[in-house]
Every structure is written in C-alpha cells, then in structure tokens.
Amino acid sequence: MKIGKNGLTVLEKRYLVKDEEGKMIETVEGLFDRVANAIADADLHFDSKADTKQTAKEFRNMMTELEFLPNSPTLMNAGRPLGQLSACFVLPVGDSMEEIFEAIKQAALIHKSGGGTGFSFSRLRASGSTVKTTGGVASGPVSFMRVFNMATEAVKQGGTRRGANMGILRVDHPDILQFIDCKKDNADITNFNISVGVTEEFMEAALKGEDYPLYDPRTKLEIGKLNAQEVFDKIVDNAWRNGEPGIIFLDRLNRDNVVPSQGEIESTNPCGEQPLLPYESCNLGSINLLSVLKMDKDGTYVIDYEKLKRIVNTAVHFLDNVIEVNRYPLELIDKTTKATRKIGLGVMGWADMLLRMGIAYNSDEAVVLAEKVMGFINENGRKASHELAKTRGSFPLFSESVFASGAPLRNATVTTIAPTGTLSILAGCSSGVEPVFAFAYIRNVMDNTEMIETNPILKQVLVERGIYSDKLMKEIIAEGSLQHLPEIPEDIKRVFVCSHDISPMHHIKMQAAFQRHTDNAVSKTVNFTHDATREDVREAYIQAYKLDCKGVTIYRDGSRDSQVLNIGSVQ
C-alpha cells in the first residue's frame, strides 16, 4: 500500500466505514477491497461467467498503487447500502413553485450522498413579474437561490460531505445585474459557486462596446438592452473583489453536446468541469501522472506510455462499471444517465510530473507536453470505450448522437479534468492540472504542534544538492515561492515555479491546452497575486474566451476572509 500519512488521515476521518458509535470498522485494505469488488461485479451484467475476481484484482491494484482513484462518492459508497457513486449532477429548475421545490428536494437527496449539483436559474421569471395564481410579484432567481442555499446548509450536518452547488444565470436574463452582485458579501450564498452563462454574441458585443438584448424567460420576447461592456466590467470587478462570478461559455458547452436531440446543456457541476443535460449524472476518476514516470537510462524521468495506456483501459472499464452498479438518487437520473453513459476520466499530479521531468510549468514545453499527454489519454480512452461497445453495446442514444456515422462508443464522453481536492491528498500528489500552490508550508497538527511540510520533489532535489535546511524552508514558507532566495541555484528556480510565479496568461494557456483534448471541461483556477488589477483579471477572461476555454474561474490572493489555500500555513 503506497498511501502516505496525510492520505491515511483523510481516509480515517472521512472514508472508512464506522459503526453507530463512530468506531472504525473498516481498514484501508478493506476499503479498496470493498470498492474493487463492488465495481468488478458489474461485469456479470454482461457476461454471467465473467472472471470478476481477476477484474477486482486489477481494479484494486490500480487504486492501491495510487495509479488511479475514482471520485470520492465511489470510494465512500461503493458496496455499501447508500451506493451512490457519482460526484456530478445537473438538475433543471422550472418556473413554478412545484418545480422549484422539487429541485430543492432532489438536490438534498444528492447532497446527502456526497454528490454535487449544478442548476441554471435562467428559466425563472424575473423579479417583479406577476404571479398569475396569486396576483403577487415574483421574487426572481436570486431569492430562490437563497432557499437552495439554506437547504444545502441544513443537509451539511448529516451528509457524507459538504454539499456543493453551481448556480448559473444566462447573461440575457433580466435579473443578471442582481445575480452578478449576489455574492458580493462573502457571507452570502456560501454553498454556491456562481457563473454567468455568456453567449458568443454577448462576448463579441462586450469586445466592441455594443448593447445586447435581454429576454423575458417566459415569453422569449426582447424586453430591454444592456451595454455588454458595462456588464462585462461588472463581472470582472466582482471577480477581482472576491473571485466570483466565474464565466461559462454556453455556446461552447452546446457545440460539444454530443446528443443535441436531448435538449440544451445549460449548466455544469459545482466546480465547472462537467457540463451535463438536466437529470444527467457523471462519475469521475483521475490518473495520478506521477505513477506513470519511469527512470530512463541516463537517470532522467520519462513517461511510460505503455503503462499509461494500460491504466486508461482499466480506468474506462472501471468507470463504465460504476454506471451499472450506481444506485441513483432518482429514477429519472438513472434513466438519463444510462442513456448517454458519460464518464469523466482525468489526471492529477500534473505539476509534480513536470517537476520530476525538470520542465517548468510556465514554459512552452509544458504546454506542448500537456497536449501530448492529454491527447494520448483522450484517444486511448475513446478506443477503450469503443472496445467496450463491441461486447456491451454502444450507449443507447448513440444513433441520435454526433458519432452515429462512426465506430460504436460505450460512453458519450470519456474525459473530464476534475479538481481532485481530496483524491490528490490520498494520492499524495499535486491537484488536477494546477501548479503547486506553495512549496513549503506549516501544518498545524491536532495537538497544536507545527510541522513543516515541504513538496517532496523539491525536498529531494535540495537534499541531493546539499542545500536543504529548516532555515531555508522557513524562508520559502513566508512566500510559498523560492524565486526570492539567493541561495537557490538558477536551474532549480527555473523549474520550481509555484502558482503565483506563473503569469495568469500562462495559467489560461495550460487550461486551453488540456481543454483541446478533453471531451468535457477542465477545472482550473487562475490564481492572481493580491496586487493584480481589474485590467489583469479582464485580460484573463478575454484570453480564456479567445483560447477556446469552456469557462474561467479566477482568484486573487487575500480577496476573501477565508480561503481554501493560504501561503504560510494550513490547519
């Protein structure tokens, strides 16, 4: 078992099965056995003589070797009574009391099981419009979002993990200005990430400084105009203030909607990486790129593409099986999910892999390699899905999909790049495709002692070069970065760049490189230093648009009272 100390702590705290008194009744080995066996059993749905023992062994090894991990709900719930295995859901919100509160109930059931939900509120009538049955006045999308937020807050207490939501409003909804401001106060609507759903038409108008139309969601009639540049500036100003709202490019989500007959994609999951149709769910899994490095004859690290291909094949098999044994929170989600059978295979440990290979994250070489690695995973992932289709059949809506004239596919989408917030701690690698946030920091452990945590790859290099010392580490802790330290040699400084050493433009270039080879979307936060200007943020949003990203999320250091990642220390 390769799992490290921090990974074990997370497993013990949150993943291992406990009895009613909270006593642990599962070991770490037991967890991986439980998951591997439950997921391998799905093979029997297609072949009553399938060798599930052998498959379970492959699945278990892939997890215990930290080559691949499925999303948290699969680790928590596979082979257990709840049995809900997906991280991502999108629910529709219709313009009636019944539909609004139905969606709240459905979201509560999903949150209880560890899944996250995305909603578009664009169908709700504008605030101030009339309510026919009562003659009253509608309160509009933002006030209903507060109700969703409260429900999530209440479920938080009893669920397996904090419920998370994405709230989206189209830029041409009459309440858009109110929506852009709805999280201006950091303490408001805290269980939501919010994104403005923008259209190409809006972006072009914003770049030209023109007006654009607003539509009544019920009648679809134009009811006014706003200046696109002013609205865009307002989005940028708020994002500069505290990181929200983000933007999603709706037309691009729908350009890549592979079954357009099923309607429009109007939302993503909470962290933005998984666009879905209403009532669709998707299970994710991530390959740890550090695990596919091998030492070359000359002592440098290279990618073992054969190994990567084997992991991709087994991972696609695993994720397709998850769809079979998943216990969906609603009958309709079961049906909708199985009609397209979307899976989201992605990567984690990208920044660590670059460090090992001696390639700077903010170099053109890294961007080229990103395309190569993700291109390889995407291509082989699709091949694996094709192979599965030969024995299991293609996804039921295949003949209505954009793939209809080509080779059969088991899954309508294969790749997604998730944040891997927890998975990367379990695997002991950098998260998703993000750069390293800080090379050293202080971890406050439970008995109030402080421990210095150093990026293991940096530590190894510094030790080898004979310059490692606690004093040096403390200087790195102060900034997260090592660029300011004269005692660090230039060749190390060039490669060991952290998030704030990398220009926002390069963050976006990396996101765009991965996006080009990802069926769904890429979770990425463009991190700015505290002194970044609104103009810098504006430029990043425009570049994300120009480089064909599907969305963009930014965060300026220190712009919220409480932030997930801090330079200096973590709890």
Ligand code: UDP
């Ligand atoms: N998610 C959630 N609550 C959380 C964290 C994540 O609902 O507290 C969902 C959300 O849809 C997110 C997805 O899980 O986009 C994947 O997040 P991540 O990769 O960080 O999850 P992990 O599998 O590492 O726990």
